Amino acid sequence: MIEFERAETLSLKSHPEIIEKWVQDLIADDPSILGLGDLELRQKERIQPRAGRLDLLLQDPVTKRRYEVELQLGATDETHIIRTIEYWDIERKRYPQYDHCAVLIAEDITSRFLSVISLFNGSIPLVAIQLRALRVAGKLTLVFTKVFDELTRGLVDEDEEAEASPADRAYWETKASKSTLTGVDDLMKIVKSFNENLEPKYNKYYIGIGKDGSPFNFVSFRPKKSSITLEIKLPQSDDIDENIEQAGLVQLVYNAQWGLYQLRLTLVDVKSKKDVLSELMRLAYERRSQL
Template sequence: MSGPLKLKKANPQRLRSLGLSEAWLQQQIAADPTLLGLGDLTVFQREKTQPTGGRIDFIMSDALNETRYEIEIMLGATDPSHIIRTIEYWDMERQRAPTIEHRAVIVAEEITSRFFNVIRLLNRAVPLIAIQLSAFQFGDEVVLQFVRVLDTYEFGGDEEEESGATEQTDRPYWEKRTPAEALSAVDAIVSLIAAGGSEPKVTYNRTHIAVGTSGYYFGWFFPRKIATHCPVRFKVGPDQRAALVTKLEEAGLEAENKGQSSIQMFLKPEQVKQNPGPIGELLKAAEQWSHR
């Protein structure tokens, strides 16, 4: 039996003192956005040029919760220009895409007291997240720690109905990114649509998979990297929604209202195959709504 664990004291170091640059840090975050502790995000755009001439480091998307994060990264301590730039980029992006939520995010090695004073003066009018980065060296390895020290908004719009609103990709992209069972739930829904006599239309995007027939898209799937179930949202309109949710719940399926006219579920393929009646009725209502 091994002995008790020994305490090893480690002091945080600045990345530049370790010979690492801001570009290196951005590469690590781009490769694994979960490092930030903001959930399963997708890099929507990187180094996006703004009308003012500056470039925002990252725009990341949480498509399931209809949220985008405008993220600025800097080494060292925050300064007033950094704060203003982040808020400016956030404001530009929310005007460009006003139907979804936006969060401004600052990542820095030191969040100064002046930063908190500025936020207090803004009276929390800006949904701003501050993340403090610490780096620890152990031999030839470096450990990065991201701690959220400020969040002026409680984390949780309607769907982006145009599949072109995000960059399109293909099936292999999702096969590499998510468990096969989650994609099987998408396939099961597509098969059920075809069994109902309609021709399914499937578009693979970087943040979601959109499904429809001959009208507007009416189903949005958000396969996650780890979960075997697949979050999905169907737009059915406000009038039929309550009755559809009741029927789904009576069948033992979990369903909840989302936005003004949608139903959100977390499906596994066997649930779709075992409940073709209530889910088929849901799909029929969604397809009808897509032709409004």
């Protein structure tokens, strides 16, 4: 029998014992609770020249992307937003070799401040996370919910078409190999099972997907001499990461800037791991079809 326990919502701002540092330390011990991926702590209370201290500096161990995190108990306000952006700006100028993202965390992020934050989206990679404190069965738990995500900085399909130099199959047979192109053909059979109107679109740097004469790139292929790099446009999630790992697929990296998974496939992978590849591409197709 499933038992239900009612949760009580608490205000950390008005809590007599909890202070901001307690939450800060909790995140520092396990940054994954923010839901931004398997991040690592670089530094707490990082001194900013003539600008105070950054609450948390986190980093993705694979992509090396850095997250400048500012935490505030209670409701966010103008100074919180300004401080978050200021610290992000300082860090990106000090360490331009890294990709940087500003992260604002507060218990209450009103629609008014979401509107203000949206003004920066597209020019500043900014994520807003709402923090909720709950008491369940006498124990305190924290829930972090992303209420505003950064704009994915990738080319839209029309720009991809404009930027891509046209090529043909013969070009790729020279650049890659006939055998890896056969692997691409097998992957395209899966793609066409979603929609018969989808066709390979040969470009100089990748093989994309076309639909009715226009780009429809929910996946793309970069065949090489003995392998294929498969790029799948999906938001990163623990479930997808687990499926990829359990299938034994080689994940090169998750490209957060372009919002896609990059998998290195052998011809054996294409045939023996068809089911999981089909499922991943299907999810990407359904997501692209909803745009």
